[in-house]
Amino acid sequence: MIRVPIMADLFAEGKEPEILFWVGSAGSFDDRAKKITRAFVKILNKANVNFAVLGTEESSSGDAAKRAGNEFLFQMQAVTNIEVMNAYNVKKIVTACPHSFNTLKNEYPNLGGNYEVLHHTQFIQQLVDEGKLDLKDAQLSADRITFHDPCYLGRANDEYNAPRNLIKSLGASLVEMKRTKKNSLCCGAGGSQMFKEPEKGTMDVNDLRTQDALETQPNVIATGCPFCNTMMTDGVKNANKEETVQVKDVAELIVEALNL
Amino acid sequence: MQWIPNILFAIILFVGIYFFAKNVRKLIRNIKLGKEVDRSDNPSERWTNMARIALGQSKMVRRPVSGVLHIVVYLGFIIINIEVLEIILDGLLGTHRVFLPVLGQSVYGFLIGTFEVLALLVLVSVTVFWIRRNVMHIKRFLGKEMKGWPKNDGNNILYFEMVLMSLFLLMNATDDHFQHLATGNTISQYIAPFFENLSFGVVHAIERTAWWIHIVGILVFLNYLYYSKHLHILLAFPNTFFANLKPKGAFKNDPNVTKEVMMMMDPNADPYAAPAEGEDEVVATFGAKDVTDLSWVNLMNAYTCTECGRCTSNCPANLTGKELSPRKIMMDTRDRLEEVGKNIDANNGVFQDDGKNLFDYISKEEIWACTSCNACVETCPVNIDPLEIIMDMRRYLVMEESSAPTELNNMMQNVENNGAPWPYSQMDRLNWVDEEQ
Numbered sequence: 001m002i003r004v005p006i007m008a009d010l011f012a013e014g015k016e017p018e019i020l021f022w023v024g025s026a027g028s029f030d031d032r033a034k035k036i037t038r039a040f041v042k043i044l045n046k047a048n049v050n051f052a053v054l055g056t057e058e059s060s061s062g063d064a065a066k067r068a069g070n071e072f073l074f075q076m077q078a079v080t081n082i083e084v085m086n087a088y089n090v091k092k093i094v095t096a097c098p099h100s101f102n103t104l105k106n107e108y109p110n111l112g113g114n115y116e117v118l119h120h121t122q123f124i125q126q127l128v129d130e131g132k133l134d135l136k137d138a139q140l141s142a143d144r145i146t147f148h149d150p151c152y153l154g155r156a157n158d159e160y161n162a163p164r165n166l167i168k169s170l171g172a173s174l175v176e177m178k179r180t181k182k183n184s185l186c187c188g189a190g191g192s193q194m195f196k197e198p199e200k201g202t203m204d205v206n207d208l209r210t211q212d213a214l215e216t217q218p219n220v221i222a223t224g225c226p227f228c229n230t231m232m233t234d235g236v237k238n239a240n241k242e243e244t245v246q247v248k249d250v251a252e253l254i255v256e257a258l259n260l
Numbered sequence: 261m262q263w264i265p266n267i268l269f270a271i272i273l274f275v276g277i278y279f280f281a282k283n284v285r286k287l288i289r290n291i292k293l294g295k296e297v298d299r300s301d302n303p304s305e306r307w308t309n310m311a312r313i314a315l316g317q318s319k320m321v322r323r324p325v326s327g328v329l330h331i332v333v334y335l336g337f338i339i340i341n342i343e344v345l346e347i348i349l350d351g352l353l354g355t356h357r358v359f360l361p362v363l364g365q366s367v368y369g370f371l372i373g374t375f376e377v378l379a380l381l382v383l384v385s386v387t388v389f390w391i392r393r394n395v396m397h398i399k400r401f402l403g404k405e406m407k408g409w410p411k412n413d414g415n416n417i418l419y420f421e422m423v424l425m426s427l428f429l430l431m432n433a434t435d436d437h438f439q440h441l442a443t444g445n446t447i448s449q450y451i452a453p454f455f456e457n458l459s460f461g462v463v464h465a466i467e468r469t470a471w472w473i474h475i476v477g478i479l480v481f482l483n484y485l486y487y488s489k490h491l492h493i494l495l496a497f498p499n500t501f502f503a504n505l506k507p508k509g510a511f512k513n514d515p516n517v518t519k520e521v522m523m524m525m526d527p528n529a530d531p532y533a534a535p536a537e538g539e540d541e542v543v544a545t546f547g548a549k550d551v552t553d554l555s556w557v558n559l560m561n562a563y564t565c566t567e568c569g570r571c572t573s574n575c576p577a578n579l580t581g582k583e584l585s586p587r588k589i590m591m592d593t594r595d596r597l598e599e600v601g602k603n604i605d606a607n608n609g610v611f612q613d614d615g616k617n618l619f620d621y622i623s624k625e626e627i628w629a630c631t632s633c634n635a636c637v638e639t640c641p642v643n644i645d646p647l648e649i650i651m652d653m654r655r656y657l658v659m660e661e662s663s664a665p666t667e668l669n670n671m672m673q674n675v676e677n678n679g680a681p682w683p684y685s686q687m688d689r690l691n692w693v694d695e696e697q
Contacts, residue, residue, distance in 0.1 A: 004693045023689070025680040034692040055690045059679030067632050068668045069654030071514045071546065073675060075521040106510030111518065151633040156509025182638055186576040191632030195671040195681055199629040202581030209576075
C-alpha cells in the first residue's frame with residue numbers, strides 16, 4: 001500500500017509538509033501516467049519524505065492552455081492554483097511532469113507564486129545525495145537504456161544530468177541517441193500538440209523520435225514526462241517493437257530496481 | 261588637375277557612407293516599430309554572451325565543417341578590413357601605401373602578408389560555400405523559402421567576396437614597387453609572374469583599376485547589406501546582447517491579461533467601473549496580428565537572420581514534412597516589416613492601412629504545427645527566437661479570433677469546466693491512489 005497524505009488533512013491536524021507533490025492532470029487521469037505517479041510515491045514513501053498532494057484541490061497548471069494560445073485561461077488557472085498553494089504555505093514543489101515543472105517554476109512567480117520547484121528526477125537525485133534513498137543494491141534487469149530528453153526539462157530548463165545519473169546508478173548501461181541533450185528531438189506532444197491531430201506532413205514526430213531511440217537498440221526507452229511516455233509508447237507500437245522494447249519513466253526503473 | 265582622383269574618391273566615399281547611414285536609420289526606425297521590452301538587466305551576462313556567441317562564434321562550430329569555414333571568412337573579413345583604412349587614407353591623401361613608411365618594412369610586410377594569406381583562405385572557403393549551396397544537395401539550402409531572391413542573395417554575397425578578395429590579391433600582384441620590397445607578398449608573388457611580359461604602364465593601369473574597383477566594391481557591398489540577409493555581420497552583436505536570458509521554457513505572461521484576471525479574482529472590484537483617470541483606455545490587442553504587435557527584439561531578430569536554416573533542419577515539425585519552417589517565420593516577419601516600412605515612407609511617415617498583416621505571410625497551419633520544443637532557439641548561432649513570434653501569433657488566433665483547432669477548443673473547455681485537459685471530474689483527482697494493479 002502506498003501512503004499518500006493529503007494537504008487539507010494535514011492542515012486540519014495543524015501540520016505542514018515539507019514537500020508538495022504536484023501530480024498534474026496527466027499524472028491524475030491518464031492510465032499510463034498514473035502508474036508513474038504511484039511509482040514516484042513509492043520512492044517518496046521509501047525515503048520517508050514528508051510530503052502531501054493537493055488532491056481534489058489541484059487543477060490544471062495551465063501549461064496546455066498557455067501553449068495553445070489561451071493566455072487568459074492560463075492565468076486564471078495559475079492564479080487559482082497559487083491561491084490554494086499560498087494558503088497552505090507551500091515552499092517546495094516536486095512534480096513528475098516537466099510541463100507542470102516548467103510552468104510552476106518559470107511562469108507562476110510573476111503571478112504571485114514563488115516556490116522552489118523540482119522535477120522528480122532532480123528531487124530523487126537529492127534524496128540519493130543526502131543518503132535518504134540508497135541505490136547501492138539497485139539491480140535492473142534491463143541492460144541497455146536510452147534516455148529521451150523531455151523538451152521542457154532539457155532545452156527549456158537545462159536539466160540533462162539528473163535523469164542520466166539516476167539511470168547510471170541503477171547498474172544499467174546508458175546509450176545515447178544521435179540527437180541528444182541540447183540537440184534532442186521533441187516527441188511531438190509539446191506546445192499542446194498532445195491534444196490535437198498533427199498538421200499534414202510526411203510522418204508523425206513520435207515515429208521519427210522512436211527511430212532515433214531504436215537505432216541505439218535499447219531494452220528500455222526511459223523518459224521523465226507523461227506526454228513523452230505516451231508518444232514514445234505509441235511510436236514503439238507503430239514500429240512493432242513492443243515485444244522487445246519498453247518505455248519507462250525513470251521513477252519506474254528505480255522502483256523496479258529496488259523492488260519496491 | 262592632379263587632385264581630381266582625390267576629389268573623386270572623397271565624393272564616392274561620402275556617397276557610399278551617406279546612403280549606408282540613411283539605410284541604418286531606416287533599419288533602426290523599423291525595428292522601433294516593435295513593442296517595448298526591457299532587456300537592460302544583467303549587463304555583464306549580456307556582454308559575455310555577445311563576446312562568446314557573436315565575437316567568439318561559439319555556436320557556429322556545433323556544425324564543424326560550416327563552422328570552421330565561417331570562422332575563416334569572419335576572421336578574414338575583420339582583419340583584412342584593417343587594410344581598408346590604408347586604402348581610404350591613400351585615396352583621400354593621394355598617397356600610396358601610406359602605412360609603409362610609418363610602420364616600417366618588416367611590420368608592414370608582416371601585416372600585408374597575413375592579409376594575403378587570409379584573403380586566399382577566404383577565397384577557398386567562399387568557394388566551398390558556393391559549392392555547398394549550388395552543387396551539393398544540402399537540404400537546408402533547398403527549402404521552399406529558399407527559391408528566387410533568397411537563393412540569389414546568398415550567391416551574390418559569395419560573388420562579392422570572391423571578387424573583392426581576388427581584387428585585393430591582384431592589386432598587390434600588379435604593384436611593382438610592392439613586389440620589389442619582397443616582403444608581404446606571400447601570395448601575390450605567385451600571381452605577379454603572369455604580368456611579367458606586360459609593359460610597366462599596362463601593369464600600373466591594372467593595379468590602379470583593381471585598387472579602384474576594390475574600394476568601390478566595398479562601398480557597394482556596404483550598401484547591399486540593408487537589402488540582404490548579410491546584415492547579420494552587424495546585427496549579430498546587438499542580437500546576442502539583447503537575447504532572452506531567462507530559461508527557454510519561460511514564456512512571458514501578458515500583463516494586460518494579468519490586469520483582467522486580477523480584477524476578476526478580486527471580490528471588491530467593480531466590473532463596471534470606468535478606467536481611472538489617466539489610465540490607458542486603448543484596448544490592447546492580445547497576441548500578434550502584425551509586425552507592430554511583436555517586440556522590437558523580435559523585429560531585430562528578423563533583420564539579423566541570415567537564413568542559414570539550422571533552425572529549420574532541427575525543427576521536429578519541418579523534419580516530418582509539415583509546412584512550418586522557423587527560418588521562414590523570420591524571413592516573413594522581415595518581409596512584412598519592410599512592407600510596413602515602405603508604406604510609412606510613402607505616406608509621409610504615417611502607416612496607412614493596407615488591408616494586410618503578418619497572417620498574409622504566415623499561415624495558421626504553420627502556426628499550429630509548432631511543438632514549442634525550443635530546438636530552433638537552441639540551435640540558432642545568433643540567438644534568434646522564432647518561437648516567441650509563433651506563440652504571439654497563436655495568442656492572437658485564440659484570444660482575438662477564437663480560431664483554435666476544434667480539439668484544442670475542447671481541451672480548453674475541459675480545463676475551464678473541470679480543471680484538466682480531459683473531461684474528468686476534479687473530484688476524481690485522487691483515484692490513482694487506490695488503483696494498484
